[in-house]
Amino acid sequence: MALGAASLLLFSACSKSALISPDQEKEPLSGTQQVTAAAATPIGTVIYTSNGYKLTFTNNAGGFDDATRQKFVDMYFSIYPQLLNRFYTSATKQVTFVIDPSYNGVAYTSGTTVTYSAAWMSSHPQDVDVLTHEIMHVVQAYTGGTPGWLTEGIADYVRYKYGVNNGPAGWSLPAWSSSQSYTDAYRVTARFLVWLERHVRASIVNDLNTALRNKTYSSNTWVQLTGKSVDQLWTDYSNNPAL
Template structure:
């Protein structure tokens, strides 16, 4: 429990940071701007050996996925986004600060087909929640979106996990995402409702009972009995 609290605090600090690219050059290289249908993607990299093909796929995925996320979840989301491909960033495949996503060039050099990291991260921009609470639902929704809107999940070897009794809905990421897929099948629109409530700071655990007539714990027990999606 203490470990989870520490992780939550650390992630919350990152989430609240407004690491937004401006006229400064964090990577000491030039910005390259790509524009399409009212969106601007600014790309910067300090990896001179980074694959041009992988870069093109990351950029194309943005222009395929992000317009859909804006339309379905948040029309007010930022229309100018920043991608940083960084040789020194190796903690995760990627992380989002404000309107900026910092990517690990080492990750994509090793896993060049894991393109839908973009899908997960740009959903965080579309989310634009005032807080990272509850973290498991925030990350679960982002992975739900990767599952629903991803363009290369199969090629990237990414999939939702098999269900086991040791899992819990608040594990976050793919475990929560799979549960949300199941919930959406029962009550279409519930994920969008959760997303909106989180963005407007109106989410609370009672929403589950309001939408489903059952608590989240009761739903999880039902899910474990028949988790087919």
């Protein structure tokens, strides 16, 4: 998907609250206004709503690129509804983004809040699909000790399938190598899931997501879905890893 006229129209259609600065009294928000792009996003909080979805965007970083803020808002209202419709229709429709100048990682999700590193986005402005990975974690919201490698693999599968700027960001699924394991998580596991989807069971990711959400996932889930263990499936993949 490309960010073009359609996403800009979607962005313009979102209602926006008055800007709240950190030192202002937090009064009830009211009214709407058109979003106007600027060189830098002001510090503070803005609330956007569209078609029943809400995004609270808090910027704590001076000089944060406003073009990146606009892409984040566009992408949220474009991609997040697709993820709900496919993976969990009862997921929250209210999400918070925080731009944190003190966070030294890339991004992380806690509950319904996604925190992004201001430094990372400044030095990697094309890597906006970090958002695509992280909002899938909001949809997942798995509980009960689900395997982290599979949770992260599904999130990177989603980045691969729904990302809008992976190529320019230099992000891609890695070629298979004998040093890999399906438990490597992230892109390695994501590529394995794409292979399974294309060659074994078209609904495999949806089915695994459902099992993880319903707390019915176990090592036997792979056998129930495909007739083979995950180790046997990995061997098949390793013998013919072409997508």
